[in-house]
Amino acid sequence: DIQMTQSPSSLSASVGDRVTITCRASQGIRSDLGWYQQKPGKAPKRLIFTASSLQSGVPSRFSGSGSGTEFTLTISSLQPEDFASYYCLQHNSYPWTFGQGTKVEIK
Amino acid sequence: EVQLVESGGALVQPGGSLRLSCAASGFTFSDYWMHWVRQAPGKGLVWVSRINNDGSGTWYADSVKGRFTISRDNPQKTLYLQMSSLRAEDTAVYHCARGLQYQSTDSWGQGTLVTVSS
Numbered sequence A: 001d002i003q004m005t006q007s008p009s010s011l012s013a014s015v016g017d018r019v020t021i022t023c024r025a026s027q028g029i030r031s032d033l034g035w036y037q038q039k040p041g042k043a044p045k046r047l048i049f050t051a052s053s054l055q056s057g058v059p060s061r062f063s064g065s066g067s068g069t070e071f072t073l074t075i076s077s078l079q080p081e082d083f084a085s086y087y088c089l090q091h092n093s094y095p096w097t098f099g100q101g102t103k104v105e106i107k
Numbered sequence B: 001e002v003q004l005v006e007s008g009g010a011l012v013q014p015g016g017s018l019r020l021s022c023a024a025s026g027f028t029f030s031d032y033w034m035h036w037v038r039q040a041p042g043k044g045l046v047w048v049s050r051i052n053n054d055g056s057g058t059w060y061a062d063s064v065k066g067r068f069t070i071s072r073d074n075p076q077k078t079l080y081l082q083m084s085s086l087r088a089e090d091t092a093v094y095h096c097a098r099g100l101q102y103q104s105t106d107s108w109g110q111g112t113l114v115t116v117s118s
Helices: none
Strands: A004-007 A010-013 A019-025 A033-038 A045-049 A062-067 A070-075 A085-090 A102-106 B003-007 B018-025 B033-039 B045-051 B058-060 B068-073 B078-083 B092-099 B112-116
Touching: A004 A085, A010 A019, A019 A033, A019 A085, A033 A062, A045 A062, A070 A085, A085 B045, B003 B092, B018 B033, B018 B092, B018 B112, B033 B068, B033 B078, B045 B068, B045 B078, B058 B068, B078 B092
Parallel strands: A010 A102
Antiparallel strands: A004 A019, A019 A070, A033 A045, A033 A085, A062 A070, A085 A102, B003 B018, B018 B078, B033 B045, B033 B092, B045 B058, B068 B078, B092 B112
């Protein structure tokens, strides 16, 4: 199975901050990676697909980069509605695997 | 509007069985591969199973293989997860999600809670 190591597990940031979350795959997964945002009690929402493509309707302050084994989700200027948990998902091979998640909290 | 609505979650005793359903609307159900993903209380997301668009191919996480069966009824636009030999560690919110072949899931349901406890 492919292991996805996501970091940090949590972070505190202020509105307007630039935030970066990283996922590392245990083996190469090309660009077969998505990023999801989840708020408490809600369904996950896809932000980024194929590592760097912005999902329709998602604000442009979200961006993704990387390929192979190293991936990054960046929020260029954190907004109040962005405080949530974020997960990466590899869909290169089964079983699909998620990162452990990053909880973004208000500083 | 794409909608995925799960149902069937309940409190069940260890060793028991349960069938979850996911009703789809707002898109051509038979075009999409469908997945089940679960989330234990306070924990992260875990992929459980997937079925291809015509139901001819399935895949399972090792933790549920031999105990869970995914299926679909395309005319009824419904996805199922038959769960048997349930264990305490199966306690979770179960989400259904859709995706195209070779792509990650782009829409998810709100989930249904399964609690395995005596």
